[in-house]
Each structure stands twice: as C-alpha cells, then as structure tokens.
Amino acid sequence: EDQVTQSPEALRLQEGESSSLNCSYTVSGLRGLFWYRQDPGKGPEFLFTLYSAGEEKEKERLKATLTKKESFLHITAPKPEDSATYLCAVGSNYQLIWGAGTKLIIKP
Amino acid sequence: DTAVSQTPKYLVTQMGNDKSIKCEQNLGHDTMYWYKQDSKKFLKIMFSYNNKELIINETVPNRFSPKSPDKAHLNLHINSLELGDSAVYFCASSSDSAGQPQHFGDGTRLSIL
Numbered sequence: 001e002d003q004v005t006q007s008p009e010a011l012r013l014q015e016g017e018s019s020s021l022n023c024s025y026t027v028s029g030l031r032g033l034f035w036y037r038q039d040p041g042k043g044p045e046f047l048f049t050l051y052s053a054g055e056e057k058e059k060e061r062l063k064a065t066l067t068k069k070e071s072f073l074h075i076t077a078p079k080p081e082d083s084a085t086y087l088c089a090v091g092s093n094y095q096l097i098w099g100a101g102t103k104l105i106i107k108p
Numbered sequence: 109d110t111a112v113s114q115t116p117k118y119l120v121t122q123m124g125n126d127k128s129i130k131c132e133q134n135l136g137h138d139t140m141y142w143y144k145q146d147s148k149k150f151l152k153i154m155f156s157y158n159n160k161e162l163i164i165n166e167t168v169p170n171r172f173s174p175k176s177p178d179k180a181h182l183n184l185h186i187n188s189l190e191l192g193d194s195a196v197y198f199c200a201s202s203s204d205s206a207g208q209p210q211h212f213g214d215g216t217r218l219s220i221l
Binding site for chain 2: 100
C-alpha cells in the first residue's frame with residue numbers, strides 16, 4: 001500500500017538553529033516527491049519537486065534531498081517567518097499521496 | 109492574478125442544507141482536484157477531473173457531487189449537509205494527473221451548525 005510518513009509531527013527551534021524534517025515513503029512507481037509549505041488559513045504552497053534518488057533542490061534557507069526511501073527538508077539558520085506546516089507528498093498513478101505534515105515553529 | 113481561486117472563503121450553514129463551492133484556475137491546467145482537510149490537517153483527495161472527465165472518485169458520500177463545466181472550473185455541490193462535513197475544502201490544479209506539482213486555492217472553511 002502506498003504510504004507517506006512525516007516526522008517529527010512538530011518541531012520547535014530557536015532562530016538560527018538548523019535542522020531537518022523527514023519524509024519516508026513506500027510507493028509503487030514514484031512519479032515525483034513534492035514538498036509544500038502551508039500557512040494558517042492558506043492553501044499548501046508548492047516548494048520543490050524531486051524525481052530521482054540523489055537529486056537536490058534549494059530555495060533560500062531550504063534544501064530538499066531524495067533517496068529511494070525518504071526525503072529530507074533541511075532548514076539552515078531558520079527565521080521566524082519560516083514557521084509553517086511542511087507537507088510532503090508522492091506522486092503515484094493519478095494522484096498524490098500525502099503525509100500528515102510537520103509543524104515547524106521558529107522562536108525569535 | 110490569483111492562480112486558483114475558490115468561493116466562498118467561509119461557509120456557515122445549518123445541517124440538512126445544500127451548498128456549493130466554486131473553483132476556477134487560470135493556469136491552463138488540464139487536471140483539477142477537490143481535497144478535504146480535517147482538523148488534524150490531513151489532506152484527503154475526494155475527486156479529480158482531467159479535461160472535464162472524472163478520473164478519481166474516492167470513497168465519498170454520494171451527497172457530494174463535483175461538476176466541471178470546462179477544464180478551468182470545478183465546482184463541488186453538497187446535499188443534505190451533516191455535522192461531519194465541517195472541514196476545510198481545497199481545490200487544486202495541475203498540468204498532469206500525476207508527476208507534476210498541484211497548485212492550491214486558499215480553501216473554503218465549511219462550518220455546519
């Protein structure tokens with residue numbers, strides 16, 4: 001069965017304290033792994049797509065990496081405005097399979 | 109210009125009523141989706157349309173009926189609303205039914221009294 005698991009459920013960091021979020025998956029026929037950011041009262045905002053193991057993508061303080069079983073979203077020197085829920089999804093057949101998200105809180 | 113727009117943003121109504129949510133995308137995408145996000149923030153696919161044809165119809169009560177008048181619009185009609193229907197409903201679109209990122213509207217928060 002296709003499945004996506006994100007950890008931790010919640011993460012509190014001090015401003016400037018780097019860390020990583022994990023997304024592990026099992027899927028038959030991966031058609032992309034997607035990272036999104038969701039702010040309260042808003043829809044998920046697309047961040048990255050990764051298609052093959054070893055691929056990396058970067059955007060400002062965020063860097064996403066992919067292996068055959070998991071993806072990491074590395075956050076370097078985060079700022080309070082990076083606080084949000086980060087969602088991971090994998091493409092399978094005609095749909096995305098979603099994880100439950102990691103709520104990230106960056107304290108000033 | 110908003111890429112994926114939903115109306116209304118908030119919907120408060122009584123149990124048993126019928127209501128509709130509208131969605132429009134101006135991205136030129138072929139595929140559109142409806143999701144339900146519960147209180148635990150988990151996104152659950154409800155329906156997917158590709159070029160106005162239904163391609164995903166998850167286990168959703170038949171009180172929910174999607175309608176796609178053209179590939180830029182996907183509306184959701186809900187009959188006989190129940191307390192358990194309270195949630196945030198998101199519309200999304202993508203250029204492919206899989207393998208391409210989906211772009212989301214800001215959601216419709218449905219509250220059943």
